[in-house]
C-alpha cells in the first residue's frame with residue numbers, strides 16, 4: 104500500500120526537477136547540435152540556451168518563464184495499491200501542482216477557455232491532465248509500484264493533426280511533417296530545436312495522444328522497437344535538419360534534436376497523422392514509488408514497453424524473466 | 427559576420443535606436459513594464475488610467491508574464507521570465523504606442539515588416555526579440571527587483587502589469603530597424619532558396635483543407 108502523502112511529496116519534488124533541471128538526454132542532444140551549428144545567429148541562440156540551463160540549476164529557478172501546461176502520466180504496476188484509492192492519488196497530484204506553482208514559482212498558465220478564470224495555481228477543470236497506463240509485474244520489480252511522470256509541455260504552436268489516407272503513403276507523411284516544421288519553425292514559434300513526436304494511426308484523439316507521448320515520453324536517442332519505423336525516425340530527423348532552418352527560424356541546420364514515431368491501429372480507410380514539438384524546455388521528471396516506500400528518480404519515462412505496444416489479444420499478467 | 431553586443435536604456439535616445447542593426451545583441455538597463463492583451467484591453471478599450479508615467483519612466487513594453495509569485499507579506503518572488511508571441515497584439519499596438527510613447531517592443535517572434543513600416547517606424551520604435559525562446563532563467567537574473575505590480579486584482583498574475591527594474595537584462599536580439607526591415611523575414615528569404623530541395627519527392631495530401639496555402643515562403647502569422 105503506497106501512502107497518498109508519499110505520492111504528494113514525491114510529486115512536489117518532480118514538479119521542481121522538471122521545471123529547473125533539463126533532462127540529460129536532451130542536453131546532450133543540444134550540445135551536439137551546438138557543436139555542429141554554423142549559422143551565426145542560430146549558434147548564438149544555442150549557446151545562450153546552454154547557459155540558460157546552467158543558470159536555472161545554479162539559481163534553482165525555472166528554466167523558462169512559460170511553464171507550459173504541467174501534466175501527469177501515471178503508470179501502475181499490476182498490483183499497485185494507493186492508500187485512499189485513486190481519488191486520493193489524483194488529489195495528491197493536484198495539490199502538488201498547485202503548491203509548486205506558488206513555491207518554485209511557476210507561471211499560473213491555466214485559465215478557463217471562455218471566462219479566462221485563473222486560480223493562480225495551474226489547477227482547474229481537466230487541469231492538470233492525468234493519464235494512466237498499466238504494466239504487468241516483472242521479476243525484477245514485482246507489480247506493486249507506481250511511476251509518476253510529470254511533463255511541463257510548452258508550445259501553443261508546433262502541433263498539428265491531419266487525416267491522411269493510405270494512398271498518401273510515406274511521401275504524404277513526409278510532406279505533412281515538413282509542412283509542420285516550416286509553418287511553426289519560422290520565427291522559432293515552436294522553440295526548436297525540438298524533440299519531434301509523430302503519431303500515426305489510432306482514432307483522431309489517440310493519434311494526437313500517440314504523437315504527444317512520442318515527443319514527451321521517449322528520450323533522445325531511443326528508437327521504436329519496429330526496425331522499419333526506427334529507420335524512418337533516423338530518416339525524418341535528417342530530413343528535418345536538411346531544411347536549412349535552425350533555432351528561432353534563423354539560417355541553420357539544427358531543427359530536430361530527435362524524431363520519435365509511435366503508431367496505433369487505425370480505421371482501414373485512413374492514416375491519421377499528428378506532429379508535436381517538445382521544445383527547448385523539454386521538461387520531464389520521473390520517479391518510481393515502491394510499496395516499501397522507496398523512491399527512485401530518473402528522467403526516462405520508459406513508457407513504451409512491449410506491453411504498451413502489444414498487438415495480441417492476451418498478455419500474461421506476470422512477465423517471464425528475460426532470456 | 428561578427429555579432430555586436432550593445433547596452434541600451436529602456437528610455438533610449440533616438441540616436442541610440444537609430445544606431446541599432448538587425449541581429450545586434452542587446453542588454454537592457456532601466457524600468458521595463460509587461461503589457462499584453464489584458465493590459466491593452468483595460469487601458470485602450472475600458473479606458474482605465476495607466477498607473478505609470480509613460481514614456482518618462484519606461485519606453486519598453488515587454489510581451490511577457492513572468493513565472494513569479496506575490497508572497498503573503500507583499501514581497502515578490504521572481505523566477506524565470508519568458509516572452510509570449512507578439513504577432514497577436516498587432517490589433518492594439520498602434521494605439522498603445524501613440525498613447526504611451528513606447529520605443530522598444532520586446533517579445534517573442536517579432537511582427538511583420540508591414541507592422542514595422544506602418545507604425546513602428548513612424549513612432550521611432552524598434553522590436554527586440556527574446557532568445558530561444560526559453561532563456562527564462564537568464565532573463566530572470568537580469569531583473570534586479572520588481573518595482574510594482576499593477577492591476578493584479580483585475581487581471582490576475584499572468585496578465586497584470588509588472589514593472590521590472592532591469593540590470594543588464596538579456597540577451598535580446600534586434601529584430602527590426604528604423605527602415606522597417608525585419609530580421610525574421612530576411613532569414614526566411616534565405617531559407618526559401620533551399621525549401622524545394624527538402625520537399626523533393628513528397629506529395630500533397632489527398633484530402634484538402636479550406637484556407638490552406640501551398641506556398642512555403644508564406645508565414646502562418
Ligand code: SF4
Pocket residue numbers: 167168169170171256257258259293294382383384508558559560
Ligand atoms: S515553447 Fe518551450 S521554450 Fe518556448 S516559451 Fe514555451 S515552454 Fe518556453
